[in-house]
Amino acid sequence: MLPFHQVDVFTGEFLLGNPLAVVHGAECLTDEQMAAFARWTNLSETTFLLPPRHADADYRVRIFTTEGELPFAGHPTLGSARAWLEAGGVPKGGHLIQECESGLVRVRCTGERLAFAAPPLIRGGDVDAADLEQVKRALHVADEDVVGAQWADNGPGWIALLLKDAETVLSLSPEPGIGNVGVVGPHPPGCEAAYEVRAFSGPVEDPVTGSLNAAIGQWLIGTGQAPDSYVAAQGTNLHRRGRVHVERLGADIWTGGHTVIGITGSVRLL
Template sequence: MTLPSAPRRRPFRQLDVFADRSLRGNPLAVVLDAEDLSDEEMQRLARWTNLSETTFLLAPTDPGADYRVRIFTGSGELPFAGHPTLGTARAWLDAGGAPAGERIVQECAAGLIQVRRDGDRLAFAAPPLRRSGPLEEVDVARIARALGIPRADVRGHSWADNGPGWRVVELGDAEEVLALRPDLSAVQDLKIGVLGWHRSGGDRPPETSGAPLYEVRAFAPGFVEDPVTGSLNAGIAQWLVGRGGVPPRWTAAQGTALDRAGRVDVQVEADGTIWIGGGTVTTIEGTILA
């Protein structure tokens, strides 16, 4: 009979991501030394933290990466996720990590992700979409039922899948998004993103106004509502850029319905690279026995 190994003290951080102060963004747990943890132990720890994601820092296997991260929800592992990318990068930097080059290079199951610093803010380069294009009508109808709205209220729809499998629907405006009272039992296996434009005097606010361009909400199986979602916002930005009519730089709001103040910075470079960024704030720092 093999006895379980004794737990070790491991550096641990909990952060708020896409926020400028604690308790207003999306929380993330980071285990900074996960080298000898098994898949089962990582999954068990992720269930225990009871957050949408928990990440585990490892030595890179790709010579071009500064570190490797594994990202777990309470039910499984993700190849990529946005707020875990920024939060893990912040925890790694604060623990003394130093990138080999100008940018931080994160290795994850989705490949190598570039992370850049802009003062005290971080941003990741949106990974390529695994699936794009309009949704099937059967999915649009299912999403409308889950959201509790008529099918006719859906103004646009698209896949925005860069790993997690997001499907996005567009409503008439931000007020419609914030008024949603979804039936989460009807979400089933769907990961649903919803966006609606903020209006000012009947028009979308200019990118120089500092106001959010649109409001986002995210619903997925296994949790009620995600406060602020980097991967979804990256997919939405790629959809909107491909569609045209957006400025080269803007801010999206998310979490308002949950009393959060999530703000996602989006910047489109001349070469088409889309950067998704925001604030990262450490809320808990210490060790965990695992």
């Protein structure tokens, strides 16, 4: 039996964020066992905590979807950090350092929130015309509703579209065959959240997506289209209330939110 947590990420209230299954002490598990348990949980991601290989890291995490392993993902980073701290983990330095397949990721605690420093993009820049047309057709979005588009790939392979407003974002009904596409649009001034975000991957819409929000923040803050600090809402159409806090501090874009431990126990994987 291995220690187990289920964490709700990007919410201060259980059942309104994005759930993550976390298995501790997973160095005894094979790749096949990890993949099988991730398929069984049927969550967007399941993580497995192991001793670090890098001298600077506090722990190592492996991130699995129901279909395979990811080098990095946002809500698994925050949920894994919360579970590791809940289990008594103490960071070696000022920041918690997570080792994942894409490298080392810094995580900091700011009051009741955790935040990670956005990793460098694997691919950024403009989306070529053919790919953009394909995405717009899959989203059923009109040309005049699209303000801009960028590659926002920090592991999952996101293409991000900036739409004219949050209302347009919330009205989308994309085709099931769409790839990894994120959309963002501004709310009117004075709203609790500055932007509305949605993330689509095939037939599935993700409730709240840290990697996408981090890459969108790098794009919009980096180009002066968003302020240095803002809150994004995500999951509205899925009856969730995700809130993602994005902030530029120096050269870094920090992406964070609240996390809630929902389930604590043990799991029989041995």
